[in-house]
Amino acid sequence: MNILLTGSAGFIGFHTAKALLDRGDNVIGLDNFNKYYDPKLKELRTKILKKYENFTLIRGDIKDMNKLEEAFKLLAVGDLAQTRVCHLAAQAGVRHSIEHPDEFIKDNIGGTQNVLELCKKYKIGGMIYASSSSVYGDATETLFQEDQNTDHQVSLYGMTKKANELQASVYNNLFGLHVTGLRFFTVYGPLGRPDMALYLFTNWIARGQPMQVFGQGKMRRDFTYVDDIVSGIIASIDKNYPCEVFNLGGGKTEELMDYISTVEKAFGKEGKKEFLPMQQGDVVQTSADISKAREMLGYAPKTHINEGIPKFVEWYKEYHQL
Numbered sequence: 001m002n003i004l005l006t007g008s009a010g011f012i013g014f015h016t017a018k019a020l021l022d023r024g025d026n027v028i029g030l031d032n033f034n035k036y037y038d039p040k041l042k043e044l045r046t047k048i049l050k051k052y053e054n055f056t057l058i059r060g061d062i063k064d065m066n067k068l069e070e071a072f073k074l075l076a077v078g079d080l081a082q083t084r085v086c087h088l089a090a091q092a093g094v095r096h097s098i099e100h101p102d103e104f105i106k107d108n109i110g111g112t113q114n115v116l117e118l119c120k121k122y123k124i125g126g127m128i129y130a131s132s133s134s135v136y137g138d139a140t141e142t143l144f145q146e147d148q149n150t151d152h153q154v155s156l157y158g159m160t161k162k163a164n165e166l167q168a169s170v171y172n173n174l175f176g177l178h179v180t181g182l183r184f185f186t187v188y189g190p191l192g193r194p195d196m197a198l199y200l201f202t203n204w205i206a207r208g209q210p211m212q213v214f215g216q217g218k219m220r221r222d223f224t225y226v227d228d229i230v231s232g233i234i235a236s237i238d239k240n241y242p243c244e245v246f247n248l249g250g251g252k253t254e255e256l257m258d259y260i261s262t263v264e265k266a267f268g269k270e271g272k273k274e275f276l277p278m279q280q281g282d283v284v285q286t287s288a289d290i291s292k293a294r295e296m297l298g299y300a301p302k303t304h305i306n307e308g309i310p311k312f313v314e315w316y317k318e319y320h321q322l
């Protein structure tokens with residue numbers, strides 16, 4: 001297959017690209033290497049991908065229609081039914097979206113609009129795109145299900161992801177483009193994002209600084225190991241349903257304090273803690289009902305935090321030469 005993967009230098013994009021390259025697909029990666037977090041990590045991921053002959057990199061922005069079209073021209077060759085766009089580029093981070101709303105509107109909504117327009121123009125076989133558990137807002141259901149109401153958004157970031165689901169469904173409706181939205185639930189693993197909780201906790205432990213534990217440590221999250229997410233993304237690429245949205249979670253919720261204890265155990269050191277109230281835009285619990293993904297994608301997350309966190313910590317120590 002020929003696959004255009006936006007956000008290929010990002011955390012999930014890198015792992016997805018690598019798995020697709022390993023199975024022999026041609027991957028065109030596109031990324032603007034933005035400075036939301038240290039671009040050195042994005043360069044390191046890209047260096048690994050560049051070792052593959054079947055990988056092509058385009059440094060560019062999805063907001064730049066001309067640059068994006070360059071990528072689509074490379075993608076739309078041969079049997080168009082065998083072409084996919086895996087659209088993962090986005091401005092991420094719930095907290096960042098409170099202070100930089102314009103970036104989120106332009107990158108996530110404007111950028112996605114460009115990707116959809118070119119999928120239509122080049123008659124691409126299907127688009128798989130990243131949504132988020134954030135679309136559930138502050139829903140109080142014990143398990144989040146795809147068909148529950150998601151009209152009430154509590155963060156700008158979540159709102160842009162909800163908008164992406166609506167944009168995609170319009171392109172399916174009007175032009176028959178196949179679109180699959182994936183609501184990821186807190187993804188973690190090696191080469192992970194420095195702005196996310198696992199990386200921050202590990203940094204604080206390593207430096208002997210107090211960990212900021214929001215929501216008094218009582219928040220519950222459905223943590224998903226990156227290899228499990230990648231298996232769900234690849235199944236979506238292969239199934240290529242006309243228009244669906246799936247939850248991709250770890251299948252189990254963990255309390256933040258248990259997660260922290262697992263990090264401490266893996267690191268071999270206990271961290272100091274500073275307990276703080278919930279932050280604006282954060283939700284008490286995220287918990288994915290993954291039965292739809294199990295049934296329609298054969299999705300079966302395998303990695304528990306007891307196994308996944310030590311893999312991250314091992315990579316972290318190597319990366320930081322500890």
Ligand SMILES: NC(=O)c1ccc[n+]([C@@H]2O[C@H](COP(=O)([O-])OP(=O)(O)OC[C@H]3O[C@@H](n4cnc5c(N)ncnc54)[C@H](O)[C@@H]3O)[C@@H](O)[C@H]2O)c1
Nearest residue numbers: 007009010011012032033034061062089090130184186187
């Ligand atoms: N990591 C998670 O837990 C999580 C949870 C829910 C949803 N998501 C979504 O999954 C996707 C991937 O997330 P990630 O964790 O890998 O984040 P990431 O920030 O590591 O990756 C995103 C990549 O997109 C690139 N990018 C951003 N704006 C761009 C633009 N305008 N043009 C070109 N490239 C651009 C960035 O440089 C980055 O490399 C995102 O859409 C994110 O919103 C992630």
